Amino acid sequence: MFIDKFKDKRVYLPFVIVITSVLALVIMISLKQPPEEKEADQVAPLVKVEPIRFEPMQLDVNSHGLVTPKFKTQLVAQISGEISFIAPEFVRGGFVKQGQILARINDSDYQAYVIEARAALLSAKAGLQQEQALGAVAKDEWSRIKDRKPTALSLREPQLAQEQARVHAAEAALARAESNLERTIIRAPFHALIESRQVSLGSYVNPGNAVGEALSVSEAEVRLPVADNQLKFLINEGVGAKVILRGELQGQQTSWEAKIIRTEGVIDNQSRMAYLVAELVNPYGLQVPKPGDQTLSQATEHPLRFGSYVRAEVEGISLPQAALVPRHLIVDGKVPTLTAEHTLLFKPVTSLREQGTMVVVVDGVSDQDQLIVSALQYPVEGMPLRLPSEKKASVEKPNELNSTESTEQKEALAKKSD
Template sequence: MNRHIKLTSALLLLSAVLAGCNDAGTAGNGAAGAGAGAERPPSPVSVVVLKKAVQPLTTLLPGRASAFQVAEIRPRVSGIIKEIAFKEGSEVKAGDVLYKIEDDTYQAEVAQAKASLAKAEASVPSAEANLARYERLVNSGATQIEFENAKVTLLQARADVAQARAALNVSQINLDLTEITAPFEGVTNTSKFSIGNVVTANQSDALMTLRRLDPIYIDLTESSANLLRLRQEIAAGRMNKNENDATADIRLTLEDGIEYPHAGKLDMSEMAVSETTGTYSIRAVFDNPDNLILPGMYVRASVTVGSEDGYLIPQRAATRNARGELTAKFVTAENKVETRTFVNSHISGNSWLVTDGIADGDKLIVDGFQWIGDGATVAPVEATVDASGFVVEAPKAQDAAPAAKP
C-alpha cells in the first residue's frame, strides 16, 4: 500500500515539472515572437540621380577582321628556287626580296640579246652611207630603183636594231624577275616551296601569301530592318543624324571582352541587301600597329548612328520583362521602391537611352535592387557609375570624427 502511494506521488511530481517546463518554453517563444515582430531597418541601396542630356545612340554589330591587302606570291619565270630570303611569319617591306630563282640561263639570254643588238646597230652606218651615195648619183647614172632599195635597206637595219633592243629588254626583265620581291609591306606566312623546287611561270600554286595588317579591315553586318527603322526615326525627328557619317567613330570589343584602344572609321557600305540573310555589309578600317587584330578574328563593333535627348540607364541597373520591355527600379520621394517599364529604349554605349517615364532628379537604383521588391522602404545612398557602365563607385567618405573619449 505504501509503495503504491509513493509511486503515485512521484508521477504527480513529474507531471508538475513537465508542465512548468512547457510554460517556460511558451513564454520564451512569446518573447522571441515579440522580438521578430520588431520593424527591420531600411535596406541601403546605391542610386544615381538622373538628368536629361543629349546622348549618342549606338548600335552593336558583329564583324570579322580581314587583311587590308592580300597577295598570293607566284613566280613569273620558270626555274629552280636557289634561295628563300625571308623568315616565315616575319614582317617585310615593299621591295624586299622573298625568293631567288637560278638565273644562269637568263644571264646568258641577256648576253645573247646584247650581242644581237650590237650586230644590228653595226649595219646601220653602212646602210646610211649607201643611201647617201645613191642619193647623190640618182641624177647621174644611178637608177631610181637602186636608190629606193638603199632606202629600204636602211629602214630594215633600223628595224633590226629596234627588234634587238626589245629582245634585250625582255631578257633583262626575265633576269630581274628571278628575284621575287614583296609588292607591299606586310606579314609573310609559311612558304609552300623550299630550296631546290622547280617552279613555273604563273603557276596555280602560290609560293606564299603576303598580308598587310596595319591598317586592317573590319567587315560588319547590319540587318536591313534596323536600317529602315533608323531612317524612319531620323525622318520623324526623334533622332539626330551624324553630321558626317563617313567620319563616325567605331569602337571594337575583342573576343576576350577587352575594348580595342583605337577608334575606326567607316570605309564603305554595300549598296545592296543579301537575299539570303537580309543584311547589308559595312566595312570599317582600323589602325593595327601591334597586329593585335588578325584576319578572321571575330569582334563586336559599337557604331555611333546619331544622338537623342534622354536619360541613360546603365545595363547593370536594367532588366527585361516577359514581353522584352526594359524595366528598372527607382526610389520614390517616400524612399519606397517602384519598378518602371519603358517600351522604347535605345543603346547608348554601355547603357540604355530612354526618353519617357523619367524626370530630372529621379533616383535610379544601380546596386542592391536584386533583394528588394516594390513598396519596400530603402535608404538611398548616392553613387556614380564609371564610363564602362559596370562598376559602381561610391562617393568619397568624409573624414571620420574622432572617437569620444571614455
C-alpha cells in the same frame, strides 16, 4: 430551540450563496474594461522605386567581325627555273618590307639571254648605220642624174626601213631578256606578313606556279554586319565614323581604334544584314623601316592579329537628353511610377530602341520621376502604395499599443490582489 434555528439556516444558506455569487459576477463584469480599438493594419503594397535620370547620350551601334588584311597577294613565278635562294624571313609568320628579296631563281641562263640580246642589238644598229650610209650614197648619185627620177628602191628606202625594224626587234628582245632576268628575283610587293610558302631550295618552278602568299600589314579591315533598322542611328550610314574594336590579347581585354571607310551597299541574301567596312592602320604596330633596314620591327605590345574575332562599337548619333529604363518594366508602352501622393500612375513613354536589357526613352517621363522597379501583383492605377521607410513606422505603433495594454493589465491584477 437551537436545533430549529439551525434547520432554518440550512434552508436559507443555498439562496445566500447563489445571491452572493451573482452579485460577485455582476461586480466583476462591471469592473471589466472593454477591449481597446486597434487601428486597422495598413494594406497598401510595399514598393521599391528608383529615380529616372535624363542625360546626354550617344547611341553607338554594336557589331562584330573578323580582322582581315586589306590586300592579300599570292606570289607566283613568272619564269621557269630552279630556286637557288630563299630569304630567312620568307617563312610563315615572317615580316618582310616592301621590295625585300624573298627568293631567287637560278639566273645563269637568263643572263646569257641578256648578253645574246645585247649582241643582236649591236648587230642591228651596225646594219642600220651601214644602210643609212648606203642610202646617202645612192641619194648623192641620183642627184647628179637630171633626166630620170629615182625610185624608193634605188634610194634604198625599203632596206633602211628593214634595218630600222631589226633594231626595234633587237631592243624588244633585250628588254624581254632583262625583264626575265629581273623576274628571277621574287620580291615582296608591300610591307607584308608571310602567310604561307610553297617552295624550298632546289624546287623547280614554271610560270604560274605558286611560291607563297603575303598579307599586307599596312592596313587591316573588319567587315561589320549591321541590321538595316540600326543604320538610322548612324550619320551618313556610318562612313567616316570612329569605331572601337575590343577583343582578347594574351587573355586580356584590349581595344583598338578604327574608322569606317565604306559600306558595301547591298543587303546580304542569307543574313539580311548591311555591311560596313572598318579600316585599322598598321594593325601589327610595326615600325617603318629605314632605307638600310631589311626587316620590319614591332613597336607595340598590342598587335591586332589577322583572323582575330573582335566586337565593334560604331559611333552613332548623339541625343541631348535620354534615359535608360529596364525593358521588363515597360508594358503596353507604359511604365509604373509613384506620384507625390504615393499612388500608382502609369505613364506612356516614347522609346527609341532597345540597348541590351534596357530601353532608351526620350519622352513621356521627366527627370527624377520615381520609377517603380518592384513587382506588383494586382496593379491598379491610383492604388495607394508605401515605401520601405514607411513600413518601419507601421510596425513600431502596434508595439506601443501592446506595451500600454500590458501595463493596464498589470495594474488591474494588482488591485484584485489587494
